[in-house]
Amino acid sequence: MSARVLIVDDLLPNLKLLETKLSMEYFDVVAAMNGPQALAICEKGLCDIVLLDVMMPGMDGFEVCRRLKTNPATAHLPVVIVTALDEPSDRLRGLDAGADDFLTKPIDDTALFTRVRSLLRLKAVQDELRSRAMASCALGIGDPFTLAAADTGQGARILLVEDRPSAADRMATALSQHHTVTIESDPQRALMTATEGGFDVALISIDLDGVDGLRLCSQLRSLDRTRDMALIMIGETHGMARLTRGLDFGVHDYLLRPVDRNELIARVRTQVRRGRFSHTLRGAVQASIELAVTDELTGLHNRRYLDRQLGPLFGAATDEEHGLACLILDIDRFKSINDTYGHEAGDEVLKAFADRVRQHTRGIDIVARFGGEEVVIVMPGATLADAQAAGERIRQRVEAAPFPIQRGARAIAVTVSVGVAIRHAGDTSASDMLKRSDDALYRAKADGRNRVVAEAA
Amino acid sequence: MSARVLIVDDLLPNLKLLETKLSMEYFDVVAAMNGPQALAICEKGLCDIVLLDVMMPGMDGFEVCRRLKTNPATAHLPVVIVTALDEPSDRLRGLDAGADDFLTKPIDDTALFTRVRSLLRLKAVQDELRSRAMASCALGIGDPFTLAAADTGQGARILLVEDRPSAADRMATALSQHHTVTIESDPQRALMTATEGGFDVALISIDLDGVDGLRLCSQLRSLDRTRDMALIMIGETHGMARLTRGLDFGVHDYLLRPVDRNELIARVRTQVRRGRFSHTLRGAVQASIELAVTDELTGLHNRRYLDRQLGPLFGAATDEEHGLACLILDIDRFKSINDTYGHEAGDEVLKAFADRVRQHTRGIDIVARFGGEEVVIVMPGATLADAQAAGERIRQRVEAAPFPIQRGARAIAVTVSVGVAIRHAGDTSASDMLKRSDDALYRAKADGRNRVVAEAA
Known part of the structure; x- marks a missing residue:
């Protein structure tokens, strides 16, 4: 997926290095050296994804991210924070600001590009919907964007597919504060439960005992009834190659074991919001279409x-x-x-x-x-x-x-x-x-x- | 992009082999052993892409493809013909029947999977539009599907970026029978010409003298104004790796030198039709939205x-x-x-x-x-x-x-x-x-x- 990548960094050498790498991967690169510049580029719709440094004079990267994600005009842009900061608390601050991912330098280039491509592919699908919804918004029929930007990402239904009881318990407890969690340890049963519908996000261990969790992910991405559900893989650092493969075929995000409680909550929230945004857009377009054949006073057909x-x-x-x-x-x-x-x-x-x-x-x-x-x-x-x-x-x-x-x-x-x-x-x-x-x-x-x-x- | 792949082959061993390979790549596989079975599966919406054998008793693969592509309910499904037939005339017959690609056995698996993934990615974007357009169709507001299935794929505007005068001439002559062709030999000028708009398809040599034609492709895929234009690369057999890279970042198709006149015409036609289908869908959804705020008698706003x-x-x-x-x-x-x-x-x-x-x-x-x-x-x-x-x-x-x-x-x-x-x-x-x-x-x-x-x- 070729696209325009905005790199935000106040240090010119960093900027140039990343620009060269992305350019070799056939991305179009746009650069900004501070927060306000970055916000202006995003608001003008001149990029498709943002790679964001944190430590910048004036407005830092967390603040840039927060502003992008709360502005209805830019909330749809994927943001990846790429930084030398490596404290778990930094990571969490980034995810809490709404970042789609937080990668710590030195970055593995392949991992970064895989992530950028996967986020861009998801965005490309959503963009078609978004432009139709914008058209209906311009005509004064509803405004899904303001609605979506205000969503807290709570109150979702989560399916957790995990066969290690202690891990399952720990995650379910953390998520239950904000969501309703269903645990399945068997992938076959998980598939059936998922197709019965109503889940916003499925968290899937890819190291299930004797079964390939990635297979379940691919099935969920293929089936009509579960295609729109967000998927997050749970895997080990040494299993990175398989996680990358999952991202390539359409899984939305992943968590590494041992799963950090706060990171779990933040990443689930991001996926809940992303999914609801798509859902809201779809609903808005559908509603505008139905409006054309509806009598406004009585709600009967016209x-x-x-x-x-x-x-x-x-x-x-x-x-x-x-x-x-x-x-x-x-x-x-x-x-x-x-x-x-x-x-x-x-x-x-x-x-x-x-x-x-x-x-x-x-x-x-x-x-x-x-x-x-x-x-x-x-x-x-x-x-x-x-x-x-x-x-x-x-x-x-x-x-x-x-x-x-x-x-x-x-x-x-x-x-x-x-x-x-x-x-x-x-x-x-x-x-x-x-x-x-x-x-x-x-x-x-x-x-x-x-x-x-x-x-x- | 995980998805449901329909394999159509009358020989069980062939079917099983391909099924195993696809399954290892995390595709969901559906199988059919004859044409009518395949058509039924497609019509029920149970697959996302079709891999089609040609030589089958009863209805052959060409006929299956032709029926899929002329039926408004299935015309959007990508079809790749995978066969042992290797005459140029077979290839042409397949493309003429509307196939998106025609691959001759023995198949290079990587090439096949790249192709399938690229077709599925394009389809995923179109699917969002398609379901909205289907909703408006169901409400009786327009029917873009019948319209699109009847399109001949002629009368398009083609941009040909090629710096070898004889090759450019030959291709332009072949295409001019059905389309209007503009030739550019310089990629910078080509980029400007393309952004001025109005082209349905750009054919781009990736071996331009001293310049990387893939770069031009990636720019055209990134820019708002040219994003919806179909791209076909022209390359050499020994440059397959770069062609694959192009498909990966969103180029729609490619042709190998020496470019076969009829294959050129067939592949351009497929892209013209695909592009127009997206355009028609977009228009149909937009029109339904506008209808909601339009007074039917006077055309004024309501x-x-x-x-x-x-x-x-x-x-x-x-x-x-x-x-x-x-x-x-x-x-x-x-x-x-x-x-x-x-x-x-x-x-x-x-x-x-x-x-x-x-x-x-x-x-x-x-x-x-x-x-x-x-x-x-x-x-x-x-x-x-x-x-x-x-x-x-x-x-x-x-x-x-x-x-x-x-x-x-x-x-x-x-x-x-x-x-x-x-x-x-x-x-x-x-x-x-x-x-x-x-x-x-x-x-x-x-x-x-x-x-x-x-x-x-």
């Missing part, structure tokens, strides 16, 4: 959705010769509700009406606000009698209890008229059926309202 | 957009103490147009009205259909005089020429009334300003319509 689904449904019903019914529902004297109690009360009635309709339709029915106070229901597979019964059920439910308005301060009686029709063999398009429902609705109104009328036989 | 943008705009204007104006436009006696000429004519007038409004507003203005025959314009930075002038310009343009209805069969005179207001220092929210515009509009109507009225000073 006319755009009805228009686009009705044709295909009608075609399928015609081809497969099964039934298709259509109901048009219109709230009686809705204008007088608006005139008497105001538009807000009218909106309250519409919302409550939509809720009652939703409760009495099936998942496969299309229920769409057709405009104003009209709702259309399309029922695949239904006969005229089915549709009439459904219409009658809704009519009764509407009549049965008054509708609260003015935030519950009062309630008014509401009734609804319904026109029902089904697809005929001779229909050329869905609009023929729709027209007959509309005619039936007209008769329901003319006959005195608050009734269900089916098309003439 | 009320949802106005509601979500107005608050922030108002806040910014307040903080920075700059002007903000608001116009409400309402077509005069619109109901009588509907009653006299029918709803369709009303819709025609609304559309044409929206067009005229759009022509006389600036890019930074918000123009939204507020509901019915009302349009709201919000003008950042504008004074009351600016907004009045804009309103008056639109009023005149509406009055100046009659509006065609009934598809041009006749034309009717239309006028519009406009209410104008600006943000006041004491306003607590945008709705105060909106309310004053509405009051001004009311006066415009009361004073005889077809006029612009500003809020009382």
